[in-house]
Amino acid sequence: xxxxxxxxxxxxxxxxxxxxxxxxxxxxxxxxxxxxxxxxxxxxxxxxxxxxxxxxxxxxxxxxxxxxxxxxxxxxxxxxxxxxxxxxxxxxxxxxxxxxxxxxxxxxxxxxxxxxxxxxxxxxxxxxxxxxxxxxxxxxxxxxxxxxxxxxxxxxxxxxxxxxxxxxxxxxxxxxxxxxxxxxxxxxxxxxxxxxxxxxxxxxxxxxxxxxxxxxxxxxxxxxxxxxxxxxxxxxxxxxxxxxxxxxxxxxxxxxx
Numbered sequence: 384x385x386x387x388x389x390x391x392x393x394x395x396x397x398x399x400x401x402x403x404x405x406x407x408x409x410x411x412x413x414x415x416x417x418x419x420x421x422x423x424x425x426x427x428x429x430x431x432x433x434x435x436x437x438x439x440x441x442x443x444x445x446x447x448x449x450x451x452x453x454x455x456x457x458x459x460x461x462x463x464x465x466x467x468x469x470x471x472x473x474x475x476x477x478x479x480x481x482x483x484x485x486x487x488x489x490x491x492x493x494x495x496x497x498x499x500x501x502x503x504x505x506x507x508x509x510x511x512x513x514x515x516x517x518x519x520x521x522x523x524x525x526x527x528x529x530x531x532x533x534x535x536x537x538x539x540x541x542x543x544x545x546x547x548x549x550x551x552x553x554x555x556x557x558x559x560x561x562x563x564x565x566x567x568x569x570x571x572x573x574x575x576x577x578x579x580x581x582x583x584x585x586x587x588x589x590x591x592x593x594x595x596x597x598x599x600x601x602x603x604x605x606x607x608x609x610x611x612x613x614x615x616x617x618x619x620x621x622x623x624x625x626x627x628x629x630x631x632x633x634x635x636x637x638x639x640x
Contacts, residue, residue: 393500397483399427401499402476404550405490406437406466409446410599412490416450419488419496420457426503427484432458434490435476438466443490470569473550477559486553493595494551501590502553510585511554511576514592515546535614539621540578544589548573551592558585561631569613571620583630 401419408415416432423430432451436444444460451458461479463472473487486502488494494514502512537543548570562579565572580587 393426393503395427395484395503395506397427398429398431398481399423399484399486400431400433400480400482401496402433402435402473402480402485402487403490404435404437404469404472404476404487405439405443405447406472407439407441407443408490408492408599409439409441409443411492412443412446412450414492414599415490415496416447417452420451420454422496422499423457424454426499430457431480431482433461433476433479434458435461435472435479436463437468437472438463468569469550470567470572473572474565474567477565478563480556480559483556484553485556485559487550489550491597492599493597495593495595498551498592499553501592502551505588505590506553508586509588510558511552511580511587513544513553513577513587513589514549514551515544515589516549516594517591519546519594532613532617535617536574539617540574542574542577542581544577544587547577549592552576561585566623566628567616567620569616571613571616574617575620575624578624579628579630 401423403415403419419432420430423432434444434447444462447460448455448458459479461475463475476487477485484506486499488496488499498514502514506512533545533547536547550573552573554576558576558580561583562576565575567575577587
């Protein structure tokens with residue numbers, strides 16, 4: 384499959400899956416969905432959007448379906464009966480993806496789906512292109528927490544990337560096969576993808592992405608208890624990876640042809 388899936392400029396040959404995790408984001412769907420489907424229509428030979436609804440109690444799914452318009456067949460919905468958290472939500476979307484390329488972007492409108500083109504422009508010969516937020520449009524304390532988190536990841540995981548937990552990435556389907564099963568149950572999913580890609584000898588590039596203020600909905604991260612839980616899982620996940628995951632044999636994870 385790698386031979387047939389190449390990016391040329393801002394075009395990705397093959398099918399692209401965009402995973403969008405959401406929880407009570409009905410007010411943001413009119414901003415996110417139309418832009419996403421228009422961008423994907425221009426960017427890829429074919430596309431699907433996998434909307435993972437994490438126990439929403441509003442009309443998020445109904446609004447998303449309406450905003451798909453005459454491309455409704457390109458939307459698939461994965462639903463959680465109750466709120467399960469970011470990591471589980473994104474991981475369920477990645478497992479449901481069928482594209483040659485798979486991307487994910489938060490559904491809160493703080494990233495512009497049009498910036499998928501920025502990732503695609505440098506995706507040729509690369510296994511994963513990851514965004515980093517040029518100017519984080521969040522309260523100052525979230526930047527402090529993120530910086531501390533990145534330092535801990537460097538120490539425990541031996542990887543050094545900017546803005547590791549940025550929720551805007553594009554990767555080849557093969558990377559997901561190599562990274563499976565995904566063990567993280569929180570935003571550490573991003574750390575796990577970086578760790579497994581590096582240990583497997585895969586090629587990762589990063590690019591600066593604009594980050595926009597949230598204009599609707601309720602922010603779900605940044606509270607003390609989830610932060611402490613994430614730090615605890617940082618250690619737990621590293622131990623679990625050491626115990627139960629090994630890179631694929633040489634030849635399965637070389638440079639894309």
